[in-house]
Amino acid sequence: DGGITQSPKYLFRKEGQNVTLSCEQNLNHDAMYWYRQDPGQGLRLIYYSQIVNDFQKGDIAEGYSVSREKKESFPLTVTSAQKNPTAFYLCASRFNIPGASQYSNQPQHFGDGTRLSIL
Amino acid sequence: ILNVEQSPQSLHVQEGDSTNFTCSFPSSNFYALHWYRWETAKSPEALFVMTLNGDEKKKGRISATLNTKEGYSYLYIKGSQPEDSATYLCAFRDSSASKIIFGSGTRLSIRP
Numbered sequence: 001d002g003g004i005t006q007s008p009k010y011l012f013r014k015e016g017q018n019v020t021l022s023c024e025q026n027l028n029h030d031a032m033y034w035y036r037q038d039p040g041q042g043l044r045l046i047y048y049s050q051i052v053n054d055f056q057k058g059d060i061a062e063g064y065s066v067s068r069e070k071k072e073s074f075p076l077t078v079t080s081a082q083k084n085p086t087a088f089y090l091c092a093s094r095f096n097i098p099g100a101s102q103y104s105n106q107p108q109h110f111g112d113g114t115r116l117s118i119l
Numbered sequence: 120i121l122n123v124e125q126s127p128q129s130l131h132v133q134e135g136d137s138t139n140f141t142c143s144f145p146s147s148n149f150y151a152l153h154w155y156r157w158e159t160a161k162s163p164e165a166l167f168v169m170t171l172n173g174d175e176k177k178k179g180r181i182s183a184t185l186n187t188k189e190g191y192s193y194l195y196i197k198g199s200q201p202e203d204s205a206t207y208l209c210a211f212r213d214s215s216a217s218k219i220i221f222g223s224g225t226r227l228s229i230r231p
Contacts, residue, residue, distance in 0.1 A: 004162075033219070035221070040128075040223070041223055042123075042125075042208070042221045042222050042223035042224055043208070043221040044221075045218065045219070045220070048218070058218070090162070090163075105150075105168050105170055105212075106168075107153050107155070107168050108153070108163075108165070108210075108219065109165075110162040110163045110164075111162055112161070112162050113162065
């Protein structure tokens with residue numbers, strides 16, 4: 001079955017430590033996204049990537065880094081510079097083919113999320 | 120930063136009653152509005168993609184309308200059932216079409 005896989009489901013980070021959240025999709029989607037959710041708030045965009053080897057900062061990129069070396073994979077690293085990393089992290093993907101109108105408004109598909117906590 | 124507002128934040132409805140809630144978004148540079156349903160312990164699932172002013176979409180007992188000129192969309196649920204309990208998210212895409220901005224959601228609980 002096609003889908004998006006996030007791992008791990010739960011992650012604990014020590015102070016001063018970098019951790020990497022995995023996001024893999026086998027939907028052949030071009031664009032991938034990372035969101036953060038805090039209690040009582042909506043999904044806030046951290047980073048997004050529309051094609052391989054390219055990515056852009058979202059609204060809350062500070063303290064995070066990403067890479068997009070393969071179409072299927074968009075890992076998110078939460079660095080020690082992120083002072084408040086405890087949150088629920090969601091990865092999403094969608095088709096994004098410029099000029100292909102049938103794909104221009106496809107919705108996002110989401111993973112099941114990773115909950116990150118500080119020890 | 121583009122602002123997308125959803126109201127109410129939470130809603131408790133008796134089983135069998137109908138209900139509706141609102142998503143407000145910028146009325147300029149509109150490209151599309153998406154509605155998602157997010158059930159507990161699951162990932163968000165797309166309900167509707169709305170692009171044209173006056174659009175009305177329907178899926179079973181759930182329907183949505185769109186007014187791009189005034190910047191709002193309504194989601195309606197007719198005859199609420201326990202399985203409708205979820206958080207309903209709307210997401211706005213502006214004309215640059217690269218960023219998608221989510222509202223904070225409406226958490227719907229259905230009382231049996």
